[in-house]
Amino acid sequence: MPELPEVETTRRGIAPLIEGRSVSAVVIRESRLRWPVPGTLPKRLARRKLRKVERRAKYLLLRFTHGTLILHLGMSGSLRVLPPNTPPSKHDHIDLVFGDRCLRLRDPRRFGAVLWTEEDPLQHPLLRSLGPEPLSSDFHGEHLYRLSRGRRIAVKSFLMDGHVVVGVGNIYANEALFQAGIHPARACGRISRKRYDRLAEAVKEILRSAIDQGGTTLQDFRQADGNPGYFARELKVYGREGQPCPHCGNSIHQRTIGQRSSYYCPRCQR
DNA sequence: AAATTCTCCTGAAGGC
């Protein structure tokens, strides 16, 4: 499931292969994604040059000279660059053809999105009110501390709220809280400044390390070259219910917090 | 404003 490291891995994989190239064709095989894919896309993109592939939160921004294609991979989306005329398989919904190479969006669960804007994409309603990038200097313990005062939700839900900080999904929230020694269900407003410093550092460290490993592949995710991501083998608690805590040896617990499966060591995390 | 619940979808896993 693409979180920030998977999206960034994808960006790095596709950018050098398609930046600076012009669109020769757009194929929409399935337009029923999270929102209908605009049918005007082929016309709007024809012969247009892709300047840059950027990322904001979990959105990929394909910046053309006259507008931006905003992509979200949802739960199960992935992008590959393939030779043109590669036969599509099931769930290969969209192709952007750039002459001798084809950017193909595959998304079995269709929670992803493809949007077009000719305005500043950062001012798009979906992106406008997002929190800071976790790997930027705008994200730190003080930020988490300030935003959490007076609030009662579980720190894990707080950390996964895109208005607080972007890109931290379920897997990395679990891992960061383990590394910081914070219990995922603890009320976010009752955590000290010092512990938030530690949490912010843990988030940065884990995301950086996951990006280095090419992301986490559990089922669907693939890097742009088709290889899986290798961070799964570094997961300390996620999906490890009943297994020993790598720190103290107690067994990892699992419970649902904010409708999301949460894994933690009740002894190391308070 | 903040918190919670609902919703979209498919494939995997489990039960019988």
Next chain:
DNA sequence: TGCCTTCAGGAGAATT
């Protein structure tokens, strides 16, 4: 072997 049920999950929308 096969059919049915349950579940996971990003995040916007709707509701409380």
